[in-house]
Amino acid sequence: MDANSSWAPGQPAGAFTATGRGPRLFSGGGGTQAKVVSTVSTIVVLGALAAVFLLAPGARAVEHEFFSPPHLWHSFIGNPGQGYYSVGAAIWLNIRMFLVAEVLILALALFVALIRQSAAPMLFPIRILATIYVDFFRGVPLILVIFAFGFGVPALRLPFVSTQPDVVYGVAALVLSYSAYVSEVYRAGLNSVHFSQVSAARSLGLSHATSLRYVVLPQAVRNIIPPLLNDFISLQKDTALVGTLGVIEANKAAGIYSETVFNFSSFTVAAILFLILTIPLARFTDRLIERDRRRRLALGAP
């Protein structure tokens, strides 16, 4: 980029960077030379990792157990006649769980955050409950919450509540656990909006709710999109834990395959599928962070 060679207007280009390799403030820039260096170093690092794997004493055994092409294929497409399910089909359940849970988490977490941020004396008891809720579900491991819901609620033998499919209990556990985290993210976002914005909105005659809706929340949400997406990347993977209830999602389907056929390649398939799900979201998050950084830098300039 030109920015590296002529970063200070009015100063002869290269005056302080005679070699053209002066210190860079940010990665990502660089000319041809930088590209060559990064390509070579990538090849060296990946080559070293591959060598460690391929030259290990158990390399052949691991390759057969985890990367056997026929097993990769069979576990991916599945064969109920042989007693195992398609991992490729099961991932759709993870996706559906993720999408439903995400929407519910966004709503519940916002509700909890708004209660915890409220100041009205009348809401004091609800505020206490919200705090206990957040403390509890952030403190208890997710897998225990899933067990508690998946095995505990049906055991209550209540009408309707206790007769749902296991996947519902799994999603409920995900929602309750993640909402506790995400409500704290929301709270950080709400606190990041300066109180003078509220003064300005209220002074125009906007009610508390209208100020929140049009002035505070849009700014708060904008500030927390990266951490929010980070939590959702984590949520995508954690849908695999619902498999512990016997729900045939990707990880469970892979487990059934390995128990039936005695080969672990099915887990490799599951891992690849989860990567395919999470990596785009991760890159998208990076892009948003980068865009935000650029915007701030642009604002700092005159």
Next chain:
Amino acid sequence: MTDAIRIDDLHKSFGSNEVLRGIDLSVGSHEVICLIGASGSGKSTLLRCINLLEPINKGRIILFGEDITGPRIDANLVRRQIGIVFQSFNLFPHMNVLRNVTLAPTKVLKTPAAKAQREARALLDRFGLSDKADDYPDRLSGGQQQRVAIVRALAMRPQIMLLDEVTSALDPELVAEVLDVIAELAAGGMTMLIATHEMGFARDIANRVCFLEEGRIIEDAPPAELFTNPKDDRTRRFLRRIVEAKRL
């Protein structure tokens, strides 16, 4: 004639710190009153109390004959009557200028969007901001932002404007454009209560100037009298410091 605002024995404390210690003040319709005094003398707090942004501890604020400090008062209705502009502009950064101005009319007064936009554009035009309607606040200079903040308050058609040191955060060369806007409002008959450090401006525009110190109004007089022949020693000392700082 009823006063636009009448304040009786207003007290306000933040914790143990009493910021307003018995303010009595009346503002007639179409009157422009400047509040002067050192930082911390209570000017800003007084304005925030009048707009009900701060709960008061004692006293009464009467707006057009109605006590607005009573228990059954809807603060949102009161604030429709009173526009306030802050030192730090406080424009909504996620909305463009037009939306900043139309938000309150459309959401509070339920003005139809098209009509609100028409009125907003007319106001922006009147204050030389017509080409900024689609810009976001961070693209504007401080002076432009503050003029937008004034337009935003005016869009609610308030009876009274409170201006809280609106030029204090501006670069010196941008002060005049904002003061011109205020002068135009005064000429149009707007009732205004202005906290300011611009003594020359206060002298030119105000019907009366109030000098505040330690939460009390020490002196309340027409500018010609207060600036040239102050009655109170404290006013005199304050003005002498201002003159020494070459601000008058």
